[in-house]
Amino acid sequence: MAGTHNMVAKQPSLVWSKAFYFCFYAAGAALMPFLVLYYESLGLSGRQIGFLAGISPLVSLVGAPLWGGLADITRRHKLIWTIAIAGAISMALVLSQVSVFLLLIPVVIVYALFAAPIIPLADNAVMALLGDRKNQYGRQRIWGAVGWGVAAPFIGQLIESQGLQWAFWGYAGIMFVGLLVVQQIPFHPVSVQVPFWRGARTLLSNRAWLVFLLLVFFGGAGQAGIHNYLFLYMNELGASKMLMGLSLSIATISELPMFYYSDRLLARWSAKGLFIFATIMYVVRALALSYIHLPWMILITQLLHGLTFSAMWVAGVSYADEIAPPGLGATAQGLFSGIFMGISAATGAVLGGVLYQDFGGAIMYRTMAIAVAVSILIFLAAQWKLNQGRLPVSRRNL
Numbered sequence: 001m002a003g004t005h006n007m008v009a010k011q012p013s014l015v016w017s018k019a020f021y022f023c024f025y026a027a028g029a030a031l032m033p034f035l036v037l038y039y040e041s042l043g044l045s046g047r048q049i050g051f052l053a054g055i056s057p058l059v060s061l062v063g064a065p066l067w068g069g070l071a072d073i074t075r076r077h078k079l080i081w082t083i084a085i086a087g088a089i090s091m092a093l094v095l096s097q098v099s100v101f102l103l104l105i106p107v108v109i110v111y112a113l114f115a116a117p118i119i120p121l122a123d124n125a126v127m128a129l130l131g132d133r134k135n136q137y138g139r140q141r142i143w144g145a146v147g148w149g150v151a152a153p154f155i156g157q158l159i160e161s162q163g164l165q166w167a168f169w170g171y172a173g174i175m176f177v178g179l180l181v182v183q184q185i186p187f188h189p190v191s192v193q194v195p196f197w198r199g200a201r202t203l204l205s206n207r208a209w210l211v212f213l214l215l216v217f218f219g220g221a222g223q224a225g226i227h228n229y230l231f232l233y234m235n236e237l238g239a240s241k242m243l244m245g246l247s248l249s250i251a252t253i254s255e256l257p258m259f260y261y262s263d264r265l266l267a268r269w270s271a272k273g274l275f276i277f278a279t280i281m282y283v284v285r286a287l288a289l290s291y292i293h294l295p296w297m298i299l300i301t302q303l304l305h306g307l308t309f310s311a312m313w314v315a316g317v318s319y320a321d322e323i324a325p326p327g328l329g330a331t332a333q334g335l336f337s338g339i340f341m342g343i344s345a346a347t348g349a350v351l352g353g354v355l356y357q358d359f360g361g362a363i364m365y366r367t368m369a370i371a372v373a374v375s376i377l378i379f380l381a382a383q384w385k386l387n388q389g390r391l392p393v394s395r396r397n398l
Contacts, residue, residue: 016184017126018143023178025144026151030170031092038164042099052108054346059112061342067117068334072327077187081121085179087114089172096168120333125187127321127329134321138262138314145255199325203332209323211382212272213339218375219279219312220340222286224348225368233361239295247298251305258306262314271319278311279376286369290362316340
């Protein structure tokens with residue numbers, strides 16, 4: 001009876017967490033796909049656009065763990081979460097008014113700095129709310145995919161009829177609703193058993209965590225290669241714009257079953273096992289892309305998006321929560337997000353660009369598939385060595 005009572009008591013909070021994921025990713029659908037078009041409308045060169053696009057992942061590498069650490073140190077998670085969202089809204093509106101490249105650089109940096117911790121803090125809060133049902137994280141995060149899928153066609157039509165400025169206004173408006181939603185989400189700080197800096201040293205010296213982050217790096221770099229160059233590759237194969245849009249819709253739909261049933265996969269394979277599975281599926285997806293000659297066949301590979309990106313995200317968030325010492329959940333989530341969406345995304349984008357320019361899309365995807373496959377073997381070998389040495393693998397052993 002007590003367990004049932006706790007589940008019922010937590011349900012309203014989980015409704016608000018679903019609403020936040022919906023708002024955040026709906027706002028992302030309003031702005032992120034159109035930023036490059038906005039930069040192009042200002043007359044920026046390809047190199048300038050690439051430079052601006054590369055700022056956010058690099059800032060995320062530093063910003064996400066720093067904000068997370070600040071939240072864990074001060075125990076003011078909701079306040080910092082609120083400041084980050086308000087700052088992102090404000091800087092997005094400032095960005096819409098700047099048209100000079102040299103002025104865009106600091107604005108984009110500050111925007112990225114505010115945006116970096118929003119999802120790590122959300123994931124940390126949701127994990128705390130779930131309690132002993134943490135494996136159901138995917139059923140909360142699924143609403144982010146729903147938000148993106150619902151908002152994308154509407155905001156696209158609005159921008160087409162009213163202009164690119166509505167990308168910024170749409171983002172600001174939806175994120176403001178998300179800001180109001182955050183105020184309804186309770187956050188109960190975990191009691192800290194050791195000083196923050198001692199806990200941080202423990203986390204950063206945990207070899208199992210560091211080895212896992214190495215796999216996260218390669219997996220994230222591979223994902224960036226697909227996301228950044230898919231449309232260029234489709235264009236190279238002669239795909240229509242309608243087919244490109246359909247490929248995004250299929251990728252979004254593929255996330256839904258992955259998020260919904262992720263609790264069963266986590267229970268069966270564990271977080272690390274699920275991440276390994278996702279990286280293997282990435283190798284399959286990238287190799288399949290490299291051998292495709294007919295544009296419509298890319299739609300089939302897009303069905304694997306949920307088994308690669310979504311599975312990696314659920315597994316990473318779950319393992320970060322599992323490995324974090326008590327009271328350092330936001331720090332661990334920030335580190336995972338900073339690696340996956342930060343340095344690995346930037347590395348994948350840069351190396352993918354070099355490979356694409358010199359050898360074409362097929363060789364780029366094939367090379368990235370081989371690199372990720374090798375990283376899986378390295379991870380398994382390192383994991384075997386860790387187990388042989390009986391090194392700590394979870395926070396219960398820290």
